[in-house]
Amino acid sequence: MEIRLIAFGVAKDIMAGSTLTIQIEEGATISTLKDHLVEIYPEFNKLAHLDFAIKEEYVSDETQLNVLDEVIIIPPVSGG
Amino acid sequence: MEVLIDLVEQDIDIETLYQWVLSPEAGSIVAFTGTVRNNSSNKSVTRLEFEAYLPMAKKELRKIVDKISADYDIIRVAIQHRIGILPVGGVAVYIAVATPHRAEGFTVCKYIIDTLKKTVPIWKKEVFEDGEVWVSANP
Numbered sequence: 295m296e297i298r299l300i301a302f303g304v305a306k307d308i309m310a311g312s313t314l315t316i317q318i319e320e321g322a323t324i325s326t327l328k329d330h331l332v333e334i335y336p337e338f339n340k341l342a343h344l345d346f347a348i349k350e351e352y353v354s355d356e357t358q359l360n361v362l363d364e365v366i367i368i369p370p371v372s373g374g
Numbered sequence: 375m376e377v378l379i380d381l382v383e384q385d386i387d388i389e390t391l392y393q394w395v396l397s398p399e400a401g402s403i404v405a406f407t408g409t410v411r412n413n414s415s416n417k418s419v420t421r422l423e424f425e426a427y428l429p430m431a432k433k434e435l436r437k438i439v440d441k442i443s444a445d446y447d448i449i450r451v452a453i454q455h456r457i458g459i460l461p462v463g464g465v466a467v468y469i470a471v472a473t474p475h476r477a478e479g480f481t482v483c484k485y486i487i488d489t490l491k492k493t494v495p496i497w498k499k500e501v502f503e504d505g506e507v508w509v510s511a512n513p
Contacts, residue, residue: 303508304511342513350429369497371491374455374467
C-alpha cells in the first residue's frame with residue numbers, strides 16, 4: 295500500500311525534500327516504516343530519536359498503518 | 375481559565391500579550407521570554423530559523439496547558455511562539471501566566487516551557503558564520 299510521508303526539520307534535509315510516497319506491505323506498523331526509512335536514508339540512524347504522528351497526534355511503534363495515511367516524520371523537537 | 379495559544383510569523387508583541395493575561399482575580403503574573411543568544415557551543419550564532427508543524431504544535435501546547443491546569447488554578451495563560459527567521463536578541467517564545475498567587479505561577483510557567491521543549495513539534499536551526507545545525511537532532 296501507499297503511504298505519504300511529510301518531513302520537518304532535519305528529516306527534510308535528510309530526505310532532500312519535505313514529502314515522500316513509499317510502498318509498504320499491508321498491515322505494516324510505524325516500526326516497519328522506520329526500518330524502511332533507515333534503509334533508504336541511513337542518516338536517520340544518527341538522530342537522537344525519531345517520532346511519528348498521524349492526524350496531528352503522536353503514534354507509537356506498534357501503530358498500524360492504513361492506506362492513504364499521511365505520516366508526519368518528527369525528528370527531535372527544539373522549540374523555545 | 376482563558377487560554378491564548380499561537381505561532382506567529384511576525385515579531386511577538388509582548389506588551390499586548392501581557393495586557394491580555396491581566397485579570398482582577400490574579401495576584402501574580404509570571405512570564406518567560408525566550409530570546410536568541412549570540413552563541414552556541416562556542417560558536418557565533420548569526421540567526422535562528424524556526425519551523426513548526428502548525429496544527430499539531432497548537433494541539434500539543436493546548437495539551438500542556440490542560441494537563442497542568444488540572445493541578446493548579448490558572449486564570450489566564452498566553453503562549454506565543456515565533457516561527458521563521460529570527461536575529462540575535464529576537465523573541466522566540468513568550469509565556470505569561472496569571473494565577474491567584476505567585477508560587478503556582480512560577481511552577482506553571484516553568485512546566486509549560488520545559489514541556490514545550492520536549493513535546494511540541496517546533497524545530498530550531500542555528501545558523502553560524504560557517505554552517506548551520508538543527509538543534510537537538512543528534513545525540
